[in-house]
Amino acid sequence: MPRPQPRFPEPDTQPFWEATKNHELKYQVCTACSKVVFFPRRHCNHCGSLETEWRTSKGEGAVYTYSVVRLNRHPAFRDLGAYAVAYIDLDEGFRMMSNVVGVADPVNDVRIGMRVRVKWEDQESGVSLPLFEPA
Amino acid sequence: MVSQRRDAAIVGIHEYPLRKAPGVTPLQIKAESAARALADAGLSWKDVDGLYDAQDGAGMSGLSLSEYFGFKPNVLDTTAVGGSSYEFQAAHAHRAIAAGKCRVALLTYGSTAASGMVHIGTGGRESAGAPSPQGNMTEAWGATLIANYAMVAHRHMHQYGTTSEHLARISVATRAHAMRNPQAVKGMTDLLFENIREITVDDVLNSRMVADPLHLLDCCMVSDGGGAVVIASPEVARDCKQKPVWIIGTGEATKYVENDGDITVSAAVQSAPPAFGEAGVHPGEIDIAMIYDSFTITVLCLLEDLGFCKKGEGGQFVSEDRLHFQSKLRPHINTDGGGLSSNHPGMRGIFLLIEAARQLRGQSTSQVEGAKLAVAHGNGGQLGGTHTGGTIILARD
Numbered sequence: 001m002p003r004p005q006p007r008f009p010e011p012d013t014q015p016f017w018e019a020t021k022n023h024e025l026k027y028q029v030c031t032a033c034s035k036v037v038f039f040p041r042r043h044c045n046h047c048g049s050l051e052t053e054w055r056t057s058k059g060e061g062a063v064y065t066y067s068v069v070r071l072n073r074h075p076a077f078r079d080l081g082a083y084a085v086a087y088i089d090l091d092e093g094f095r096m097m098s099n100v101v102g103v104a105d106p107v108n109d110v111r112i113g114m115r116v117r118v119k120w121e122d123q124e125s126g127v128s129l130p131l132f133e134p135a
Numbered sequence: 136m137v138s139q140r141r142d143a144a145i146v147g148i149h150e151y152p153l154r155k156a157p158g159v160t161p162l163q164i165k166a167e168s169a170a171r172a173l174a175d176a177g178l179s180w181k182d183v184d185g186l187y188d189a190q191d192g193a194g195m196s197g198l199s200l201s202e203y204f205g206f207k208p209n210v211l212d213t214t215a216v217g218g219s220s221y222e223f224q225a226a227h228a229h230r231a232i233a234a235g236k237c238r239v240a241l242l243t244y245g246s247t248a249a250s251g252m253v254h255i256g257t258g259g260r261e262s263a264g265a266p267s268p269q270g271n272m273t274e275a276w277g278a279t280l281i282a283n284y285a286m287v288a289h290r291h292m293h294q295y296g297t298t299s300e301h302l303a304r305i306s307v308a309t310r311a312h313a314m315r316n317p318q319a320v321k322g323m324t325d326l327l328f329e330n331i332r333e334i335t336v337d338d339v340l341n342s343r344m345v346a347d348p349l350h351l352l353d354c355c356m357v358s359d360g361g362g363a364v365v366i367a368s369p370e371v372a373r374d375c376k377q378k379p380v381w382i383i384g385t386g387e388a389t390k391y392v393e394n395d396g397d398i399t400v401s402a403a404v405q406s407a408p409p410a411f412g413e414a415g416v417h418p419g420e421i422d423i424a425m426i427y428d429s430f431t432i433t434v435l436c437l438l439e440d441l442g443f444c445k446k447g448e449g450g451q452f453v454s455e456d457r458l459h460f461q462s463k464l465r466p467h468i469n470t471d472g473g474g475l476s477s478n479h480p481g482m483r484g485i486f487l488l489i490e491a492a493r494q495l496r497g498q499s500t501s502q503v504e505g506a507k508l509a510v511a512h513g514n515g516g517q518l519g520g521t522h523t524g525g526t527i528i529l530a531r532d
Contacts (some may be wrong), residue, residue, distance in 0.1 A: 004274040017271070036394055041273040065293070065398060065519075067285035068347040069277060072258045077277040085278040087398070089137035089284060095394045097273050107347060112293045129275055 001075035005125040012041045015054060016066040020128040023120045027094050038094035059118030060088040060135060068106045084110045088132050102133030109134075139415055139530060142233035142299065143240075144379030145225075145373040147176025147365030150490045154322030155477050156360035157250045162192045162203055164245030164361035169204065172363035177376035178239060183365075185210040185237030189220035189482060190363075191245055200243075210237040216389075217515025218427055221364065221484035222525025223356075225511075226385035228366045238368045242488075245361035247478030249326060255357050255481055256281040257345070269521065280517055281354060281430070285346040287430040287519040291399045292348065294447065299348055301450035302431035303339035305468075306352050306475050307426060308458035310334045313472025322358060322478055353431040355474035355483075362485045364492075380492040384414030384528035391521040402435060402524030403440035403512060410526035411442065416508060418442040421528075423494045423509035424466035425487035428473040433518050438468075441512055441526065460501035463501040466510075470494060470501040484513035495531040507531055 006017050019026040028037040030044035031051045037043075043050050063087035066086035072078060084106040088098050100116060116132035123129055149172035151164050173179060186208035189198040197213040210231045214223045221242055228240035258279045278286075282501050291297045313319035323331045330338075334352065342351040372379040388405035392398070411417065414427060418441055426437045435449040444452040457464035469475075471490040474483045486498060491509035493499045509529045516522035 002279065006271040006275065010266035010268060010271050012268040015269040038394055039268050041268055065286040065290035067278075067282040067289060067349075068344075069279055069282045070344050070346060071281075072277055072279050073254050074258045074277065077258070080277075083277065085276055085286070086281045087392070089394075093394055095392060095396075097276050097278060099276050112289065 002124055003076040003129070004074070005123060006127060013039065016040050017127045020130065021126060022118070023128055025059045025118055025130055026054050027057055028052040029055055029094060030089045036093040038096065055092070057090050057092050061116060063100060063110065063112055063114050063116060064089045064095060065112055066100060066110050068110070082106055086110070086132070088116060100133070101130045101131045139381070139383045141369055142382050143229045143366050143368060144381045145364055145488060145492045145529070146176060146367045146372050146375040146377060146379055147172040147217060148492050149175055149363045150318070150486060150489050151245070151361040152318050153325070154360055155249055155325040156247060156359040159247065161245030161247060161361065165192055165200070165243035165363070166204060168245070168361050168363035169241055169243050172365050176365045177366070177368070178365060178371070178454040180205070180531055182239045184208055185231055185240035187212045187214070187224040187240060187242040189224070189226060189244065190215040200409040208237065208239070215289055216523040218429065218482045219484045219513030219515035219523045219525035220482055221515035222511060222527050223387055223523070225364070225366060225382060225488060226387055226525065229382045229385055232366065232368045238371050240366040242364040242366070242485060243361070244363070244482060244485040246482070247359045248357050248481045249297050249359045253357065253481070256354060279346060281349060282346040283517040283519040284430045284432055285349045287346050287398050287436065291432065291436065294380070294399060294475065295450065296434065299340055299350070300336055300354055301453055302435060303336040304453045305428070305431040305434045305458065306339050307334055307336055309469050309475045311459060312470045312501045313476030316472045316477055317365045319472035319477035323476065324418065326356060326358060349430060351519045355429050355479040358478045358480050360480040364485060364488050377466055378496055380495045380532060381530045382527060383530045384412070386410035386526040388524045389522070390524065398444070398519050399436060401436050401440045401518060402522055403437050403526065406524040406526040407441045410528050414528035414530070416528065419465070421466050421508050422503055422506040423470065424468045425490055425491045425509060425511040426460050426468055427483055427487065427512060427514040428475050429479070429483070429514065431475070433514055434468065436518065437512055437514060441510065450457065458502050467503045470499050470503065480516070484515070484525065487511035487513055492528050495529060511520040
C-alpha cells in the first residue's frame with residue numbers, strides 16, 4: 001500500500017509535483033512584493049498580486065519542529081514503526097511538511113534546529129516525494 | 136467592571152448523556168437535545184426563529200435540518216469551522232438577536248464518532264472530495280492529527296522549556312472533575328477506559344507515547360454525543376425558567392501555517408482581545424475557563440493566548456494552585472471533565488458553552504462557589520496547522 005499521493009487535477013500544486021519528477025524542489029516568489037509564496041497558489045497571499053514566478057530551492061534547511069508518530073492506522077504507515085514528521089524551514093524562506101529520515105532512532109536523533117537536506121523518494125505514481133535527511 | 140450590554144443570553148442547555156450511542160443518528164441526537172434544551176428554558180418548539188447548524192447532520196446544511204426539525208427560521212446560519220463552530224455560532228446569534236433579526240436561536244450538535252469507529256486523531260482514512268492545494272502539500276507525509284498538536288508541543292518545549300510534567304497537570308485536573316461527573320464516569324466505562332479513577336502526573340507520563348511528546352493521557356477521547364444551546368433576547372430571557380447567562384463579549388479568528396510564523400501562537404491571540412474588550416473584563420477576573428482540550432498542549436497554548444499569562448509562561452501558570460475547581464487561584468478549567476475525560480465527539484465547542492452556563496447557574500458537578508464570569512474558547516481544525524479560535528465571555532446577573 002503506497003502513501004497517500006498528491007491528486008490531480010490540482011492546478012496550484014501541479015507544477016510543484018511535476019518538478020519533483022526531476023528531483024527539483026520548487027517554490028513561488030511574488031514578482032510584486034518579492035515575498036515567498038508557499039504552499040503554491042494562484043496569487044501572492046501577502047499582497048494579492050497575480051504575478052508570481054517559480055524558483056528552485058537548494059533543498060537545504062532546518063527542522064522547525066517535529067513529532068515521532070507511533071500510531072497511524074493508514075496501511076502505508078501502520079507497519080512503518082516510529083517515524084518523524086516535521087516542518088522544515090528551507091533556506092529560501094518557506095516552511096514545508098515532510099519526514100526526517102536517515103536517522104537510526106527518530107525518537108532521539110531528530111532535534112529542532114538540526115540541519116537537513118532533501119532526499120528524494122520516487123513514487124509509483126510518477127512523482128517523487130521530498131523527504132529530508134541530516135545534512 | 137465597566138457597564139456591560141445585555142443583548143442576548145443562554146437560557147436553555149442540554150448535554151446528550153451518552154458517550155456510546157449505537158443505533159442513533161446525529162440528527163436524532165440534535166433533535167432530542169433541541170427538545171430538552173427548549174424544555175430546560177421553558178420555551179417551546181414554535182418559539183425558535185433562529186437556526187444554527189454546523190453541518191453535522193445529513194443532507195444540505197441548515198436546509199435539511201430546518202425541514203427535519205420542522206422550523207422555518209428567520210435566521211439560518213451554517214457556520215462550520217470545526218470544534219469552535221459553536222463559539223462562532225454563539226457570536227453570530229448574539230449579533231442577530233441584538234439586531235432584532237431573531238429572538239430565540241437554537242444551536243445543536245450530534246455525532247456518533249465512537250460508534251462509527253472514526254479514528255479522528257490517528258488517521259487511516261484516505262482523503263475524500265476534490266484535490267486541494269493544502270491536501271496535496273500535507274497528506275503524503277503521514278502526519279496524524281495528534282502529530283500536528285505534538286509538533287506544537289515540541290516547539291513550545293524548545294522555545295520555553297515547557298515539560299511533559301507541565302502538560303500532565305492539565306490532564307490530572309480535568310480527570311478529577313470527570314470523576315465527579317456521573318455522565319463522564321459512565322462514558323469512560325462505556326468506552327472501555329482502563330483504570331477509571333483520578334490520575335497523577337506520573338500516570339500521564341507513564342501512559343504510552345502516541346506522537347512524541349504527547350502521551351495517551353495527553354489526548355482527548357473519541358466519543359459519541361451532542362447537545363443543544365438556546366440563546367434568547369432579554370425580553371424572552373426574562374420569562375425563562377433558568378437564570379440567564381449573558382453573552383457579554385465575542386471574538387473570532389483564523390490561523391494557519393506561515394513561512395515565518397510561530398506555531399505555538401494560536402488564533403486566540405486575535406479572538407480574545409475583542410471579546411474581553413467588549414465585555415470590559417480582564418482574564419484575571421475570569422472564574423471559569425472552558426478551554427478546548429483536544430490535547431493538553433491545546434489548553435496550555437490557549438491559556439497563554441487568551442491572556443491568562445504571558446506567552447511561554449503557561450508551564451509555570453498551570454503548576455500553581457489553579458485549574459481544579461477547589462483551587463485557590465483562578466481560573467478553574469473544564470469542570471465537566473473536558474474532552475480529555477468526559478466527551479469528545481469531534482466538535483467539543485458546544486460543551487464549553489453548556490458547562491460554562493451550568494457554572495454560572497450553579498449547576499455543575501464541580502461547582503465553583505460564587506462563579507460570576509466565564510470564558511468559553513473553542514479551537515477548531517488543527518492547532519499546529521489551519522485552525523479557528525472562537526472566544527465567548529459569559530456573565531450571570
